[in-house]
Amino acid sequence: MALARHNLAQDWARLTLSVVGVALAVMLILLLSGFLSGMYIQIAAYLTNTPGSVVVAQDEVRNLLGVSSLLPLGATAAARTGGSRVIPILSQFVILDLHGKKQPVYLVGYDRKEGGGPWRLAAGAEPRTSYEVVFDRVLASRHNIALGEQVEIMDRDFTVVGLSDGTSSWMTSFVFVRKAAVERLLRVPGGTSFLLVTPPARTRPEVLRDRLSRVPGVEALLKRDMIANDAALFGKVFSAPIRLMVLIAFFVGTLVVGLVIYTATIERQREYGVLKAIGARNGLLYRTVLAQALIITGLGSLGGVALAFAAARLIMVLRPQFLVVLEPPAIGWALLSGLGMALLAALIPVRTIARLAPADVFRR
Secondary structure (H helix, E strand, C coil), X not given: CHHHHHHHHCCHHXXXXXXXXXXXXXXXXXXXXXXXXXXXXXXXXXXXHCCCCEEEEECCCCCCCCCCCCCCCCHHHHHHCCCCEEEEEEEEEEEEEECCEXXXXXXXXXXXXXXXXXXXXXXXXXXXXXCEEEEEHHHHHHCCCCCCCEEEECCEEEEEEEEECCCECCCCEEEEEEHHHHHHHHXXXXXXXXXXXXXXXXXXXXXXXXXXHCCCCEEEEEHHHHHHHHHHHHHHHHHHHHHHHHHHHHHHHHHHHHHHHHHXXXXXXXXXXXXXXXXXXXXXXXXXXXXXXXXXHHHHHHHHXXXXXXXXXXXXXXXXXCCCCCCHHHHHHHHXXXXXXXXXXXXXXXXXXXXXXXXXHHHC
């Protein structure tokens, strides 16, 4: 270890640049993983924060956010049998024209008495009439929309009476109005898209799901299964490119460390040859090379974790629609990635030392 530190200390500029390179690679790995985790949290936000263990949708509809749903008449009454709590909502993706910019939002029509509306208000109040709307706080801030302003939704004007918190994502945001208002907008009097059902006491959600599945024209799923379906739907679109970028970041970090260690090894071939000539075993020299790689990746990994936390905070301040969640398992995997970088980066320099013959060094 002392020899490894001595070799690295010979060129502080190179050591610093290599540590920074690893730190940036680890930071990128953590940020991309945190972005993916945050995306899944945002996808599940509505169902996570709304009561109910079972979600009832139109037959063959297995996603909340992926497709439209319209339940058959009588589905709500069937769900209420047995003392279950039922939250009916009428929802639809719509495109708003906000100051000349097209903005997709997920419109949720709900009944205040039943629930299903915004779970946390940052300002204002919930809609009391069919001409009032609760806007997502982040979306409102991005478009300079304040309480009391008029917003056009599907050719009808609504007054913003509340701003909700925790209802945004980089893909879309939730907007809440009275259910009767959405019925008029979509021209489906009494229509319902989904039912969020809470089973009565001493009834397991699975039992309730199986009972509701027998209602004609509906699909009943456990809430956790609906969340998993939404995550899978959007995840298959975004997770593959993100995981590819994580892999690229890992190999970039590995190449940075490998280049530094290989260069240092080549520059000190004579020193290694002398050590082998006086009896140093290859194992000692291998450990020296590996120790150099571990020092660089260790410092870089720790620096990368710190940079990731700072960058995540900055991103969410400047672009609050993006949620970056740095979870302990992701940090652990990032540190393991640093160890992997060190092991891979040491392979080529170790092979160089293994082939090094002391006689060849002295002949130069």
